[in-house]
């Protein structure tokens with residue numbers, strides 16, 4: 001389990017994302033370590049009351065000495081019994097702001113049982129900290145967390161995010177540099193979760209991973225066989241994805257044909273908003289194996305999907321990973337697009353579909 005503490009700069013950036021509505025704030029970190037996040041909060045709101053919990057007795061003892069006014073607890077936040085038998089119990093439904101940089105490990109794939117709403121999930125350790133924080137929030141409370149990119153797009157956590165997005169507006173604010181933890185930790189991002197005043201009814205979500213037909217091109221650039229325009233279709237490689245449009249390729253190849261309307265984006269390499277391109281209706285192309293395409297039913301749907309992805313760009317970009325050139329897999333693409341398209345801010349609902357047609 002890692003114990004990478006947050007730098008004061010990153011802690012200040014995280015705390016800077018809060019938009020509190022109350023004067024006298026109650027702020028908690030349930031995996032506080034040496035208290036970096038709460039110290040940043042104290043710099044911003046010196047009169048706020050701080051609640052610090054950690055499983056490490058040494059960390060808690062240190063804070064009791066250095067910050068005698070803080071309320072401290074030493075519980076295992078992944079174990080409800082441990083939490084409920086600690087002084088944290090007093091703070092249930094009383095916290096305005098939860099700050100988290102929870103432990104996460106790339107070595108173990110262990111999951112933890114958590115309950116969100118009426119549902120029970122098996123979540124990653126980082127996600128379990130987020131979910132277990134929810135009962136502590138006031139009705140207008142918020143969570144600010146440093147989370148690993150993997151948590152945003154992992155298979156395990158996908159249903160949990162889906163459930164949380166019914167209760168919270170979830171915003172991925174910034175993709176941190178790897179150097180935030182001196183290269184030793186997975187890539188992370190800052191996530192802001194604000195409670196929605198009216199939870200979204202589950203039945204309104206129409207987009208699902210299976211509803212998105214994502215295809216991967218199969219023409220390898222190094223071994224492509226160029227044919228005449230009578231026999232083949234225009235080959236589309238990543239360099240033909242420019243400023244949101246699919247440019248013409250003078251090269252024709254034989255291979256699987258994708259017919260627009262579709263949304264195209266690179267599978268490998270640096271992804272930028274301009275690389276998210278609309279293939280117009282009726283245009284027929286063949287994709288290189290470095291390009292992915294989402295076939296859509298109408299031009300309205302493809303434009304809407306593009307807008308949704310652009311509005312949640314850091315979430316989409318965080319799905320490109322890898323030690324060398326970043327890449328996205330079909331599975332990750334499907335998951336991240338599904339997460340984005342069921343986001344509370346931009347719902348692809350029957351109602352909004354109608355409004356666009």
Ligand SMILES: C[S@@+](CC[C@H](N)C(=O)[O-])C[C@H]1O[C@@H](n2cnc3c(N)ncnc32)[C@H](O)[C@@H]1O
Nearest residue numbers: 003004005006031032033036054055076077101
């Ligand atoms: C990544 S460090 C972050 C510490 C601090 N929040 C910060 O940002 O600097 C994670 C902390 O989680 C604590 N921790 C790990 N497992 C825990 C558990 N089950 N319950 C509570 N705290 C835990 C570790 O002791 C460690 O201090």
